[in-house]
Amino acid sequence: MSELLCLGVSHKTAPLEVRERLAAMPEKQAELLRLAANSVAEAMVVSTCNRVEFYASHGSPEQARSALRSVIASVGGPSFADHLYEHLGDAALIHLFRVAASLDSMVVGEPQILGQVKDALEVAQKAGAARGELARACAAAFASAKRVRSETGIGRAAVSMASAAVELATKIFGSLKGKTVLLVGAGEMGELAGKHLLNSGAGQIAVANRTPERARELAGTVGGVTTEFAEIHSRLIWADLVICSTASPVPLFTKDGVAAVVKARRFRPLFMVDLAVPRDIAPEVNELEGVYAYDVDDIQRVVSDNAGARLAEAAKAEVIVAEEVARFVRARSVRDGTPVLAMLRARAEQIARGELERTLSYLGEGLSEKQRRSVQAMAMAIINKLLHEPTARLRELEAEEDRRRLAGAAAELFGLDPGAPPRAEGAGPEQQAASASAPGGKR
Numbered sequence: 001m002s003e004l005l006c007l008g009v010s011h012k013t014a015p016l017e018v019r020e021r022l023a024a025m026p027e028k029q030a031e032l033l034r035l036a037a038n039s040v041a042e043a044m045v046v047s048t049c050n051r052v053e054f055y056a057s058h059g060s061p062e063q064a065r066s067a068l069r070s071v072i073a074s075v076g077g078p079s080f081a082d083h084l085y086e087h088l089g090d091a092a093l094i095h096l097f098r099v100a101a102s103l104d105s106m107v108v109g110e111p112q113i114l115g116q117v118k119d120a121l122e123v124a125q126k127a128g129a130a131r132g133e134l135a136r137a138c139a140a141a142f143a144s145a146k147r148v149r150s151e152t153g154i155g156r157a158a159v160s161m162a163s164a165a166v167e168l169a170t171k172i173f174g175s176l177k178g179k180t181v182l183l184v185g186a187g188e189m190g191e192l193a194g195k196h197l198l199n200s201g202a203g204q205i206a207v208a209n210r211t212p213e214r215a216r217e218l219a220g221t222v223g224g225v226t227t228e229f230a231e232i233h234s235r236l237i238w239a240d241l242v243i244c245s246t247a248s249p250v251p252l253f254t255k256d257g258v259a260a261v262v263k264a265r266r267f268r269p270l271f272m273v274d275l276a277v278p279r280d281i282a283p284e285v286n287e288l289e290g291v292y293a294y295d296v297d298d299i300q301r302v303v304s305d306n307a308g309a310r311l312a313e314a315a316k317a318e319v320i321v322a323e324e325v326a327r328f329v330r331a332r333s334v335r336d337g338t339p340v341l342a343m344l345r346a347r348a349e350q351i352a353r354g355e356l357e358r359t360l361s362y363l364g365e366g367l368s369e370k371q372r373r374s375v376q377a378m379a380m381a382i383i384n385k386l387l388h389e390p391t392a393r394l395r396e397l398e399a400e401e402d403r404r405r406l407a408g409a410a411a412e413l414f415g416l417d418p419g420a421p422p423r424a425e426g427a428g429p430e431q432q433a434a435s436a437s438a439p440g441g442k443r
Contacts, residue, residue: 002059002132003057003088004088004089004134004137005055005064005065005068005087005088006053006055006056006086006088006092006096007056007065007068007084007086008051008053008054008085009051009085010050010052010085010104011297012085016279016296016297018076018079018080018083019050019277020279021076021077021080021278022052023278029120029124032054033124033129035071036071037127037128039063040063041132042132042133042134042135043056043130043134044120044123044124045120047116048113049161049275049276050105050106050277051099051104055096057132057133057134061089069084089388089392090387093325093328094321094322094381096117096137096138097144097145097321097324099117100114100117100138100144101144101154102145102148103317106300107160107164109310109313111155112160112188112189112192114142117138121135133332141324144324152313152314152317153313154310154314154316156313161189162192162196162275165193165196165243165273165275165299165302166200168273168294168299169200169241171302172271172292173241176241179241180204180205180206181202181204182206182232182235182238182243183197183205183206183208183218183243184232184245184246185244185245185247185276186209186215186218187245190207190218190243191218194218194222195222197243198223205219205223206219206227207224207225207227208227208231208232209229212229232252233253233257233258233261234261236265240270241272242270242273243275244273244274244275244276244281245276249278251281253280253281253282254282258288262288262289262291265290269290269292270291270292272292273299274294274295276296279295281293281295283295315370318373318377319373319376319380322377322380322381322384325384326383326384340411341391343411344410344414345387347414348383352379355379356376356379360372390410393406
Protein backbone atom coordinates (compact mmCIF):
# COMPACT_ATOMS: atom_id res chain seq x y z
CA MET A 1 0.00 0.00 0.00
CA SER A 2 1.23 3.47 -0.89
CA GLU A 3 2.46 5.99 1.67
CA LEU A 4 2.96 9.71 1.10
CA LEU A 5 6.48 11.18 1.26
CA CYS A 6 7.51 14.85 1.09
CA LEU A 7 11.07 16.12 0.59
CA GLY A 8 11.73 19.82 0.21
CA VAL A 9 13.37 23.10 1.05
CA SER A 10 11.65 26.30 2.13
CA HIS A 11 12.34 29.75 3.52
CA LYS A 12 12.61 28.04 6.92
CA THR A 13 15.47 25.71 5.96
CA ALA A 14 17.35 27.26 3.04
CA PRO A 15 18.47 30.77 2.03
CA LEU A 16 17.30 32.27 -1.24
CA GLU A 17 20.49 31.43 -3.15
CA VAL A 18 19.87 27.75 -2.37
CA ARG A 19 16.13 27.76 -3.13
CA GLU A 20 16.52 29.43 -6.51
CA ARG A 21 18.87 26.68 -7.74
CA LEU A 22 16.05 24.19 -7.33
CA ALA A 23 13.14 26.43 -8.39
CA ALA A 24 11.19 24.68 -11.12
CA MET A 25 8.98 26.24 -13.78
CA PRO A 26 6.08 24.10 -15.15
CA GLU A 27 8.12 22.73 -18.06
CA LYS A 28 10.98 21.90 -15.70
CA GLN A 29 8.56 20.28 -13.26
CA ALA A 30 7.42 17.90 -16.00
CA GLU A 31 11.04 16.97 -16.66
CA LEU A 32 11.68 16.29 -12.96
CA LEU A 33 8.53 14.18 -12.78
CA ARG A 34 9.75 12.09 -15.70
CA LEU A 35 13.04 11.52 -13.90
CA ALA A 36 11.18 10.21 -10.85
CA ALA A 37 8.54 8.27 -12.78
CA ASN A 38 10.55 5.05 -13.03
CA SER A 39 11.00 4.79 -9.28
CA VAL A 40 7.79 6.08 -7.66
CA ALA A 41 4.12 5.37 -8.29
CA GLU A 42 3.06 9.01 -8.15
CA ALA A 43 4.91 12.31 -7.86
CA MET A 44 4.33 16.08 -7.78
CA VAL A 45 6.61 19.15 -7.56
CA VAL A 46 5.42 22.30 -5.77
CA SER A 47 7.68 25.24 -6.67
CA THR A 48 7.05 28.77 -5.33
CA CYS A 49 9.16 31.75 -4.33
CA ASN A 50 9.39 30.35 -0.79
CA ARG A 51 9.53 26.57 -1.26
CA VAL A 52 10.35 23.70 -3.59
CA GLU A 53 8.79 20.43 -2.46
CA PHE A 54 8.67 16.96 -3.99
CA TYR A 55 5.74 14.72 -3.07
CA ALA A 56 5.68 11.01 -3.86
CA SER A 57 3.27 8.17 -3.16
CA HIS A 58 4.84 4.73 -3.17
CA GLY A 59 4.64 1.36 -1.49
CA SER A 60 8.29 1.58 -0.45
CA PRO A 61 9.18 4.84 1.34
CA GLU A 62 12.87 3.94 1.18
CA GLN A 63 12.75 3.54 -2.59
CA ALA A 64 10.77 6.77 -2.99
CA ARG A 65 13.20 8.65 -0.73
CA SER A 66 16.21 7.41 -2.69
CA ALA A 67 14.57 8.31 -6.00
CA LEU A 68 13.62 11.84 -4.96
CA ARG A 69 17.03 12.55 -3.42
CA SER A 70 18.63 11.41 -6.67
CA VAL A 71 16.41 13.76 -8.70
CA ILE A 72 17.10 16.68 -6.34
CA ALA A 73 20.84 16.04 -6.42
CA SER A 74 20.80 15.94 -10.23
CA VAL A 75 19.35 19.47 -10.29
CA GLY A 76 20.83 21.20 -7.27
CA GLY A 77 23.86 19.12 -6.37
CA PRO A 78 24.60 17.01 -3.27
CA SER A 79 24.79 20.09 -1.00
CA PHE A 80 21.00 20.22 -0.96
CA ALA A 81 20.97 17.36 1.54
CA ASP A 82 21.92 19.85 4.28
CA HIS A 83 18.77 21.90 3.69
CA LEU A 84 16.16 19.22 2.98
CA TYR A 85 13.32 18.41 5.35
CA GLU A 86 11.29 15.23 5.17
CA HIS A 87 7.74 14.23 6.13
CA LEU A 88 6.45 10.68 5.82
CA GLY A 89 2.98 9.14 6.02
CA ASP A 90 0.40 11.12 7.95
CA ALA A 91 3.06 13.75 8.76
CA ALA A 92 3.44 14.38 5.01
CA LEU A 93 -0.33 14.53 4.69
CA ILE A 94 -0.61 17.10 7.47
CA HIS A 95 2.19 19.13 5.88
CA LEU A 96 0.43 19.14 2.48
CA PHE A 97 -2.83 20.31 4.07
CA ARG A 98 -1.01 23.08 5.99
CA VAL A 99 0.84 24.23 2.87
CA ALA A 100 -2.38 24.40 0.84
CA ALA A 101 -4.07 26.37 3.63
CA SER A 102 -1.11 28.81 3.72
CA LEU A 103 -0.24 27.93 7.32
CA ASP A 104 3.38 27.12 6.42
CA SER A 105 3.96 30.19 4.23
CA MET A 106 6.36 33.04 4.88
CA VAL A 107 3.22 35.21 4.77
CA VAL A 108 0.66 33.18 6.73
CA GLY A 109 -2.67 33.37 4.94
CA GLU A 110 -1.30 34.59 1.60
CA PRO A 111 -3.73 33.62 -1.16
CA GLN A 112 -1.37 32.53 -3.96
CA ILE A 113 -0.13 29.22 -2.53
CA LEU A 114 -3.39 27.29 -3.02
CA GLY A 115 -3.40 28.12 -6.72
CA GLN A 116 0.27 27.17 -6.98
CA VAL A 117 -0.35 23.73 -5.44
CA LYS A 118 -3.33 23.26 -7.77
CA ASP A 119 -1.09 24.16 -10.73
CA ALA A 120 1.52 21.65 -9.51
CA LEU A 121 -1.09 18.89 -9.39
CA GLU A 122 -2.30 19.80 -12.88
CA VAL A 123 1.24 19.55 -14.25
CA ALA A 124 1.68 16.18 -12.53
CA GLN A 125 -1.63 14.88 -13.85
CA LYS A 126 -0.82 15.98 -17.41
CA ALA A 127 2.47 14.10 -17.09
CA GLY A 128 0.58 11.01 -15.85
CA ALA A 129 2.38 11.21 -12.51
CA ALA A 130 -0.59 11.84 -10.18
CA ARG A 131 -3.67 9.72 -10.63
CA GLY A 132 -4.42 7.86 -7.40
CA GLU A 133 -3.70 8.41 -3.71
CA LEU A 134 -1.67 11.59 -4.27
CA ALA A 135 -4.44 13.15 -6.37
CA ARG A 136 -7.02 12.23 -3.72
CA ALA A 137 -4.85 13.72 -0.97
CA CYS A 138 -4.51 16.97 -2.94
CA ALA A 139 -8.26 17.15 -3.56
CA ALA A 140 -8.88 16.78 0.17
CA ALA A 141 -6.21 19.41 0.94
CA PHE A 142 -7.89 21.85 -1.47
CA ALA A 143 -11.27 21.30 0.19
CA SER A 144 -9.66 21.85 3.59
CA ALA A 145 -8.03 25.09 2.41
CA LYS A 146 -11.37 26.30 1.05
CA ARG A 147 -12.96 25.62 4.43
CA VAL A 148 -10.15 27.55 6.16
CA ARG A 149 -10.83 30.52 3.86
CA SER A 150 -14.56 30.49 4.47
CA GLU A 151 -14.56 29.81 8.23
CA THR A 152 -11.65 31.98 9.40
CA GLY A 153 -10.38 35.47 8.74
CA ILE A 154 -6.87 34.29 7.89
CA GLY A 155 -7.13 35.61 4.32
CA ARG A 156 -8.51 38.97 5.40
CA ALA A 157 -5.71 39.41 7.92
CA ALA A 158 -3.00 38.32 5.49
CA VAL A 159 -0.45 40.37 3.64
CA SER A 160 0.50 39.03 0.22
CA MET A 161 4.08 39.12 -1.01
CA ALA A 162 3.00 41.73 -3.56
CA SER A 163 1.33 44.00 -1.01
CA ALA A 164 4.31 43.61 1.33
CA ALA A 165 6.59 44.72 -1.53
CA VAL A 166 4.50 47.85 -2.11
CA GLU A 167 4.40 48.49 1.64
CA LEU A 168 8.19 48.26 1.73
CA ALA A 169 8.44 50.74 -1.15
CA THR A 170 6.06 53.10 0.63
CA LYS A 171 8.22 52.98 3.76
CA ILE A 172 11.32 53.72 1.67
CA PHE A 173 9.83 56.72 -0.12
CA GLY A 174 7.49 57.91 2.61
CA SER A 175 4.82 58.11 -0.10
CA LEU A 176 4.50 56.72 -3.63
CA LYS A 177 2.58 59.73 -4.90
CA GLY A 178 4.23 61.01 -8.05
CA LYS A 179 6.80 58.19 -8.13
CA THR A 180 7.40 56.46 -11.46
CA VAL A 181 7.26 52.66 -11.41
CA LEU A 182 8.55 50.01 -13.81
CA LEU A 183 6.60 46.79 -13.34
CA VAL A 184 8.46 43.88 -14.98
CA GLY A 185 6.24 40.80 -15.26
CA ALA A 186 2.46 40.75 -15.68
CA GLY A 187 1.59 37.42 -14.10
CA GLU A 188 -0.48 36.93 -10.95
CA MET A 189 2.16 38.47 -8.69
CA GLY A 190 2.70 41.40 -11.07
CA GLU A 191 -1.03 42.02 -11.28
CA LEU A 192 -1.36 42.06 -7.49
CA ALA A 193 1.59 44.43 -7.18
CA GLY A 194 0.08 46.71 -9.84
CA LYS A 195 -3.24 46.92 -8.01
CA HIS A 196 -1.52 47.72 -4.72
CA LEU A 197 0.59 50.39 -6.47
CA LEU A 198 -2.57 51.94 -7.87
CA ASN A 199 -4.23 51.96 -4.43
CA SER A 200 -1.08 53.52 -2.95
CA GLY A 201 -1.34 56.49 -5.30
CA ALA A 202 1.79 55.73 -7.33
CA GLY A 203 2.52 58.01 -10.29
CA GLN A 204 2.92 56.62 -13.79
CA ILE A 205 3.28 52.84 -14.02
CA ALA A 206 5.02 51.26 -17.01
CA VAL A 207 4.38 47.54 -17.55
CA ALA A 208 6.78 45.24 -19.39
CA ASN A 209 6.07 41.60 -20.17
CA ARG A 210 7.36 39.05 -22.66
CA THR A 211 3.78 38.72 -23.90
CA PRO A 212 2.77 42.24 -25.05
CA GLU A 213 -0.96 41.47 -24.93
CA ARG A 214 -0.73 40.63 -21.23
CA ALA A 215 1.27 43.83 -20.59
CA ARG A 216 -1.43 45.92 -22.31
CA GLU A 217 -4.15 44.21 -20.29
CA LEU A 218 -2.43 44.89 -16.96
CA ALA A 219 -1.52 48.45 -17.97
CA GLY A 220 -5.20 49.09 -18.69
CA THR A 221 -6.16 47.69 -15.28
CA VAL A 222 -3.74 49.93 -13.34
CA GLY A 223 -4.06 53.00 -15.57
CA GLY A 224 -0.47 52.67 -16.78
CA VAL A 225 1.41 52.40 -20.05
CA THR A 226 3.28 49.54 -21.70
CA THR A 227 6.93 49.37 -22.58
CA GLU A 228 8.76 46.88 -24.78
CA PHE A 229 10.42 44.09 -22.83
CA ALA A 230 13.66 44.79 -24.71
CA GLU A 231 13.62 48.35 -23.33
CA ILE A 232 13.51 47.56 -19.61
CA HIS A 233 17.14 48.63 -19.10
CA SER A 234 16.66 52.02 -20.76
CA ARG A 235 13.50 52.46 -18.66
CA LEU A 236 15.70 52.35 -15.54
CA ILE A 237 16.76 55.92 -16.34
CA TRP A 238 13.14 57.00 -15.90
CA ALA A 239 11.95 54.84 -12.96
CA ASP A 240 12.07 55.59 -9.26
CA LEU A 241 10.94 52.08 -8.35
CA VAL A 242 11.25 48.72 -10.15
CA ILE A 243 9.22 45.66 -9.13
CA CYS A 244 10.08 42.36 -10.84
CA SER A 245 8.14 39.09 -10.85
CA THR A 246 8.99 37.14 -14.00
CA ALA A 247 9.71 33.46 -14.59
CA SER A 248 13.13 34.09 -16.11
CA PRO A 249 15.67 31.36 -15.25
CA VAL A 250 18.49 33.95 -15.21
CA PRO A 251 18.70 37.51 -13.82
CA LEU A 252 17.25 40.21 -16.07
CA PHE A 253 19.21 42.93 -14.29
CA THR A 254 22.93 42.34 -13.76
CA LYS A 255 25.43 44.59 -12.03
CA ASP A 256 27.01 45.69 -15.33
CA GLY A 257 23.62 46.29 -16.95
CA VAL A 258 22.35 48.50 -14.15
CA ALA A 259 25.71 50.26 -13.73
CA ALA A 260 25.42 51.46 -17.33
CA VAL A 261 22.40 53.60 -16.48
CA VAL A 262 23.41 54.87 -13.04
CA LYS A 263 25.33 57.83 -14.47
CA ALA A 264 22.50 58.68 -16.85
CA ARG A 265 20.20 58.85 -13.83
CA ARG A 266 22.53 61.52 -12.37
CA PHE A 267 22.92 59.16 -9.40
CA ARG A 268 19.26 59.59 -8.43
CA PRO A 269 18.42 56.73 -5.99
CA LEU A 270 16.92 53.64 -7.64
CA PHE A 271 14.90 51.18 -5.61
CA MET A 272 14.37 47.65 -6.94
CA VAL A 273 12.15 44.97 -5.40
CA ASP A 274 12.51 41.40 -6.67
CA LEU A 275 9.59 39.01 -6.08
CA ALA A 276 10.92 36.28 -8.38
CA VAL A 277 12.64 32.98 -7.63
CA PRO A 278 15.05 32.48 -9.35
CA ARG A 279 15.87 36.15 -8.90
CA ASP A 280 15.32 38.70 -11.65
CA ILE A 281 17.88 41.02 -10.05
CA ALA A 282 21.41 39.73 -9.48
CA PRO A 283 22.43 40.19 -5.81
CA GLU A 284 25.57 42.13 -6.90
CA VAL A 285 23.33 44.98 -8.12
CA ASN A 286 23.00 46.04 -4.49
CA GLU A 287 26.72 46.92 -4.49
CA LEU A 288 26.16 49.86 -6.85
CA GLU A 289 26.11 53.33 -5.34
CA GLY A 290 22.61 54.74 -5.19
CA VAL A 291 20.93 51.42 -6.05
CA TYR A 292 18.95 49.58 -3.37
CA ALA A 293 17.75 46.07 -4.25
CA TYR A 294 15.48 43.90 -2.09
CA ASP A 295 14.56 40.23 -2.58
CA VAL A 296 11.85 37.93 -1.20
CA ASP A 297 13.73 37.22 2.00
CA ASP A 298 13.86 40.97 2.72
CA ILE A 299 10.08 41.09 2.45
CA GLN A 300 9.79 38.94 5.57
CA ARG A 301 10.60 41.92 7.79
CA VAL A 302 7.58 43.80 6.43
CA VAL A 303 5.31 40.79 6.90
CA SER A 304 5.77 40.70 10.70
CA ASP A 305 3.66 43.85 11.21
CA ASN A 306 0.38 41.95 10.75
CA ALA A 307 1.56 38.78 12.50
CA GLY A 308 -0.74 39.09 15.51
CA ALA A 309 -3.96 39.29 13.51
CA ARG A 310 -2.92 36.43 11.23
CA LEU A 311 -1.78 34.11 14.01
CA ALA A 312 -5.07 34.51 15.91
CA GLU A 313 -6.92 33.26 12.84
CA ALA A 314 -4.24 30.66 12.14
CA ALA A 315 -5.09 28.93 15.44
CA LYS A 316 -8.65 28.41 14.15
CA ALA A 317 -7.28 27.22 10.81
CA GLU A 318 -5.05 24.62 12.49
CA VAL A 319 -8.11 23.02 14.09
CA ILE A 320 -9.88 22.84 10.73
CA VAL A 321 -6.83 21.29 9.07
CA ALA A 322 -6.52 18.67 11.82
CA GLU A 323 -10.21 17.78 11.44
CA GLU A 324 -9.94 17.52 7.65
CA VAL A 325 -6.80 15.37 7.83
CA ALA A 326 -8.60 13.04 10.24
CA ARG A 327 -11.59 12.90 7.87
CA PHE A 328 -9.34 11.98 4.94
CA VAL A 329 -7.47 9.32 6.92
CA ARG A 330 -10.76 7.73 8.01
CA ALA A 331 -11.99 7.61 4.41
CA ARG A 332 -8.65 6.19 3.26
CA SER A 333 -8.82 3.47 5.91
CA VAL A 334 -12.19 2.37 4.57
CA ARG A 335 -10.86 2.42 0.98
CA ASP A 336 -7.92 0.27 2.06
CA GLY A 337 -10.32 -2.30 3.44
CA THR A 338 -9.17 -1.75 7.02
CA PRO A 339 -12.23 -0.27 8.79
CA VAL A 340 -10.61 -1.03 12.14
CA LEU A 341 -8.31 1.94 11.51
CA ALA A 342 -11.27 4.21 10.89
CA MET A 343 -12.99 2.89 14.01
CA LEU A 344 -9.85 3.33 16.09
CA ARG A 345 -9.49 6.94 14.93
CA ALA A 346 -13.19 7.63 15.53
CA ARG A 347 -12.87 6.19 19.08
CA ALA A 348 -9.78 8.34 19.74
CA GLU A 349 -11.53 11.47 18.47
CA GLN A 350 -14.61 10.68 20.55
CA ILE A 351 -12.52 10.38 23.72
CA ALA A 352 -10.49 13.48 22.84
CA ARG A 353 -13.61 15.58 22.32
CA GLY A 354 -15.02 14.46 25.64
CA GLU A 355 -11.79 15.29 27.45
CA LEU A 356 -11.56 18.63 25.64
CA GLU A 357 -15.07 19.61 26.67
CA ARG A 358 -14.36 18.75 30.30
CA THR A 359 -10.99 20.52 30.32
CA LEU A 360 -12.23 23.67 28.58
CA SER A 361 -15.29 23.76 30.81
CA TYR A 362 -13.07 23.46 33.89
CA LEU A 363 -10.84 26.31 32.70
CA GLY A 364 -13.90 28.44 32.03
CA GLU A 365 -13.21 31.99 30.90
CA GLY A 366 -9.55 31.73 31.78
CA LEU A 367 -8.56 30.99 28.17
CA SER A 368 -8.72 33.31 25.20
CA GLU A 369 -10.32 32.09 21.97
CA LYS A 370 -6.85 31.67 20.46
CA GLN A 371 -5.76 29.52 23.42
CA ARG A 372 -8.90 27.38 23.21
CA ARG A 373 -8.27 26.77 19.51
CA SER A 374 -4.64 25.91 20.24
CA VAL A 375 -5.68 23.31 22.82
CA GLN A 376 -8.13 21.79 20.32
CA ALA A 377 -5.48 21.68 17.60
CA MET A 378 -3.03 20.06 20.02
CA ALA A 379 -5.54 17.32 20.85
CA MET A 380 -6.08 16.51 17.17
CA ALA A 381 -2.33 16.59 16.51
CA ILE A 382 -1.74 14.09 19.34
CA ILE A 383 -4.29 11.73 17.76
CA ASN A 384 -2.69 12.02 14.32
CA LYS A 385 0.80 11.35 15.65
CA LEU A 386 -0.22 8.58 18.04
CA LEU A 387 -2.10 6.65 15.37
CA HIS A 388 0.43 7.18 12.59
CA GLU A 389 2.65 4.20 13.46
CA PRO A 390 -0.09 1.54 13.89
CA THR A 391 -1.83 2.91 10.79
CA ALA A 392 1.35 2.67 8.73
CA ARG A 393 2.13 -0.86 9.98
CA LEU A 394 -1.37 -2.12 9.19
CA ARG A 395 -1.47 -0.49 5.74
CA GLU A 396 1.95 -1.74 4.68
CA LEU A 397 1.04 -5.40 5.08
CA GLU A 398 0.63 -6.95 1.63
CA ALA A 399 -0.95 -10.24 2.67
CA GLU A 400 -4.69 -10.01 3.37
CA GLU A 401 -4.40 -12.69 6.05
CA ASP A 402 -1.69 -10.75 7.91
CA ARG A 403 -3.74 -7.57 7.70
CA ARG A 404 -6.85 -9.28 9.06
CA ARG A 405 -4.82 -10.85 11.88
CA LEU A 406 -3.28 -7.55 12.98
CA ALA A 407 -6.57 -5.67 12.53
CA GLY A 408 -8.31 -8.30 14.65
CA ALA A 409 -5.69 -7.92 17.38
CA ALA A 410 -6.16 -4.13 17.35
CA ALA A 411 -9.94 -4.52 17.54
CA GLU A 412 -9.58 -6.94 20.48
CA LEU A 413 -7.09 -4.70 22.28
CA PHE A 414 -9.21 -1.54 21.98
CA GLY A 415 -12.61 -3.19 22.37
CA LEU A 416 -13.79 -2.35 18.84
CA ASP A 417 -16.55 -4.08 16.88
CA PRO A 418 -15.30 -4.53 13.29
CA GLY A 419 -18.83 -5.29 12.16
CA ALA A 420 -20.12 -1.88 13.19
CA PRO A 421 -19.70 1.19 10.92
CA PRO A 422 -17.12 3.71 12.16
CA ARG A 423 -18.42 6.96 13.60
CA ALA A 424 -16.89 9.87 11.69
CA GLU A 425 -18.29 12.68 13.79
CA GLY A 426 -18.80 13.50 17.45
CA ALA A 427 -20.67 11.02 19.61
CA GLY A 428 -23.98 11.44 21.36
CA PRO A 429 -24.66 10.93 25.08
CA GLU A 430 -24.94 7.15 24.75
CA GLN A 431 -21.57 6.89 23.04
CA GLN A 432 -19.98 9.25 25.60
CA ALA A 433 -21.20 6.99 28.39
CA ALA A 434 -19.84 3.96 26.57
CA SER A 435 -16.48 5.62 26.08
CA ALA A 436 -16.10 6.03 29.83
CA SER A 437 -16.10 2.26 30.21
CA ALA A 438 -13.85 1.62 27.21
CA PRO A 439 -10.15 0.90 27.77
CA GLY A 440 -8.49 4.21 28.64
CA GLY A 441 -11.87 6.01 28.82
CA LYS A 442 -12.49 5.90 32.59
CA ARG A 443 -11.39 8.88 34.60
